[in-house]
Amino acid sequence: SAQIGSGVLELTLSLVFVFFFYRDGPRLSAFVLRLLHRLTGERAEYYLNLVAGTVQRVVNGVIGTAAAQALLALIGFLIAGVPGAIVLGLITFMLSLIPMGPPLAWLPVTGWLIWKGDYGMAIFMGIWGTFVISGVDNVLKPYLISRGGDLPLVVVLLGVFGGLIAFGFIGLFIGPTLLAIGYSLLLDWSRNVQPTPTA
Template structure:
């Protein structure tokens, strides 16, 4: 039987633990405003580590030049979809303003007969359309409400764009540090994981890394699948330049609201051309086919790479997005993968004792 620790040693242990907790809380409070940028940079650095090593070899082992070039490439890949989204939103707003100007001068166009014949919706829509054509709704303050809504939308969009640019700049700065110090940071993380979790620590670290890489591969694979499905729909509906729109869909698939901007814009173009039926087809095709690919292909690809069951991967993706935002796309599956790995090792440790207990006595 071991002797109890002296009171002084117990006090020193509690004091060290309290200092460590205070430091951890202080670090969290300091870094909390930049948490999203740090996580984004970490995800990109881990996922693109092999490509960065290849680039560094091509540049003769120059770390800083390689890191700067890699950050520039990442910045371009992020800014290009953002620019396409801004251009799409601007075109849509310009079209809506032009449409409103045309209607205010020449009156509203007649609704299609098939839409008016729709049960329940048709009579209500006809009455609303007639009130709108007579100006009753606009006179009751709808125009002021729409103007205020558009003004608020513009202000919120500008604020979000400014915040996004600031977060991107911080993420690129952290990403540069991760690229330059990546090998040394990886070694320290492995040592820390081994110190905390023993032999299991590095394995859990590898599980988290494999899950993050699987999510990145799933994002790229889903973007390719959505682009192919979108090109097929654009070709069927007769939208011009389907390959160019498919490439735009591929780029904007990295963003949750990206693809609807493309196929929604195509539907608006068809409506303006008078092809109402094809416009409705484009909307239904976008909702049922293009957008559905993201909900099916992405969890499937993540489950293949992270060795998670498909249902748990789907729950991890959706729950992570709901809990943490866009970065939750990586955190959700990674947390579930770590939890399953830990539980599997825990069960493996206690199974022999249980087996001996349940074994029949001779």
């Protein structure tokens, strides 16, 4: 519950940051571009677009994964014959936006099925929830984040999971962005390194 509480707090703080970034976006963008011009010269705009594109893909990945988890949860609830399956599917979507959120939707449903004496459907719901609803997060999110970008999937995976471990929910944005910049700087550096002449 502490992890879920910190996830809700981090999501709230993220929304507050988003509000200020949205409000002061053009001014911040111009400042960052000036700073990058000092650091990287003509590649400044490329790096600014890289950061913006990475963050955009992370947002798409988070929302896309939440939608997929909600749809899979809805299918599971309908198969199990749970009343209010559509409402529970919408709740799953909202809970999917926070770390460890989806089990808060399907675990009580599994408990309700056990209480009702429908043990077969309770076992189904437990397996469906663990491996399908919660499991899709580990596959779909990195895939959606890496899609449409230059980053290899393994770099995105390292960024997503490393960021989450190091910084919590906000690390989902920080991790892939830092790795995208680091990976691109490394590629630029390797292209500019002149081979040393052999005697």
